Amino acid sequence: MESIQAIKQRFGIIGMNPLLNRALEKALRVAVTDISVLVTGESGVGKENIPKIIHQYSHRKHAKYIAVNCGAIPEGTIDSELFGHEKGAFTGATSTRSGYFEVADEGTIFLDEVGELPLATQVRLLRVLETGEFLKVGSSKTQKTNVRIVAATNVQMRDAIQKGKFREDLYYRLSTVEINLPPLRERKEDIPLLFRKFASDFAQKYHMPTVRLNDAAQHTLSQYNWNGNIRQLRNVAEQISVLEKERDLTPQILRSYLPDMGSQLPALKSDGKESSDFASEREILYKVLFDMKNDLNDLKKLTLELMNQETTEAVQEKNQNLINKIYGSNSSEEKSQNIESLAVDNQYQETVHESEESYDYAETIVEEEPLSLLQKEIEMIKTALERSQGKRKLAAEELGISERTLYRKIKQYDLNDGSEG
Numbered sequence: 001m002e003s004i005q006a007i008k009q010r011f012g013i014i015g016m017n018p019l020l021n022r023a024l025e026k027a028l029r030v031a032v033t034d035i036s037v038l039v040t041g042e043s044g045v046g047k048e049n050i051p052k053i054i055h056q057y058s059h060r061k062h063a064k065y066i067a068v069n070c071g072a073i074p075e076g077t078i079d080s081e082l083f084g085h086e087k088g089a090f091t092g093a094t095s096t097r098s099g100y101f102e103v104a105d106e107g108t109i110f111l112d113e114v115g116e117l118p119l120a121t122q123v124r125l126l127r128v129l130e131t132g133e134f135l136k137v138g139s140s141k142t143q144k145t146n147v148r149i150v151a152a153t154n155v156q157m158r159d160a161i162q163k164g165k166f167r168e169d170l171y172y173r174l175s176t177v178e179i180n181l182p183p184l185r186e187r188k189e190d191i192p193l194l195f196r197k198f199a200s201d202f203a204q205k206y207h208m209p210t211v212r213l214n215d216a217a218q219h220t221l222s223q224y225n226w227n228g229n230i231r232q233l234r235n236v237a238e239q240i241s242v243l244e245k246e247r248d249l250t251p252q253i254l255r256s257y258l259p260d261m262g263s264q265l266p267a268l269k270s271d272g273k274e275s276s277d278f279a280s281e282r283e284i285l286y287k288v289l290f291d292m293k294n295d296l297n298d299l300k301k302l303t304l305e306l307m308n309q310e311t312t313e314a315v316q317e318k319n320q321n322l323i324n325k326i327y328g329s330n331s332s333e334e335k336s337q338n339i340e341s342l343a344v345d346n347q348y349q350e351t352v353h354e355s356e357e358s359y360d361y362a363e364t365i366v367e368e369e370p371l372s373l374l375q376k377e378i379e380m381i382k383t384a385l386e387r388s389q390g391k392r393k394l395a396a397e398e399l400g401i402s403e404r405t406l407y408r409k410i411k412q413y414d415l416n417d418g419s420e421g
Contacts, residue, residue: 044229063107089138115155
């Protein structure tokens, strides 16, 4: 059995993290068997390397290896792609076609993003795993196949099972052995090594000197959250290699290429129950909370101005403008109620002025009616759609969520986005 270091050299894997080494060791041990393997981990961590290792070190290495991105195939055609179809099975089926399970007989199939499979296709896949049998679309003749299935997903499968999006029996058939790849933020010691490798590759590709990191720049690079993992790190290395004139990188240079560097929210560790959809919604929630914080600071400022010098009427006018900004199209009655709750009456003003010499304004606490997170989220989505002129893709990028999540929220809140796709 080859060493872990030999596998890394053969497949171009860089890093010394113990969790990475453990994942490679498990892949090497299960390769000699025919059991099904489920590879888990966030998007961009390099899950596609594991099935290649398993195939190359198995007795099937001389047969076909087929990688299928289940999330990229439309629901209406995925059964045909996987299992094939007969001539005339559906409109456009002008000839009989062999599917991946037939073509890869005696070999290995890698099902990437397996969590995106439709439920009907999951039933067909379960049959292949249990009996090795399948039916072509439009056929009643059972066919046999002998394939090794390795699946991968960045979805929290147990959460998907609870929501009815994935079959529990299929999950247990796929995950006889589960191999998890750690996110890049848990491999901080590997980040400078990966960056140097990418920088060297791009220097050769574009015929230019290699960019270099000093110690402070390495520290900056290691402290960044890297939500896009290795894929994001590679893109940043390519951008810097092409665009930056200076070849010796400093923290200041790096920060200009790292989104939100210095104002990132701390990474939350997954407890095994958080879904990718929840992660996207959490990002919107953070944006809402930051907006609310800014609004609260404005309210504090207004209250301090009232205590110092301004009249109640002047502050009421400013509060009116602020509430219009916060609540948008609320009724005038609701706005009046909010103004009354925010304004300070003259009697309180006089009391404060009498003791202003001993009053610590820095410790002023303003209590206000809690804002509706749901309302704020809807307003943010509306604003993003207006700015993008109804283009959901651009709006989703502005909000920092996937286009699919945005579409679901538009339906959920019954928003008229006037979308152009």
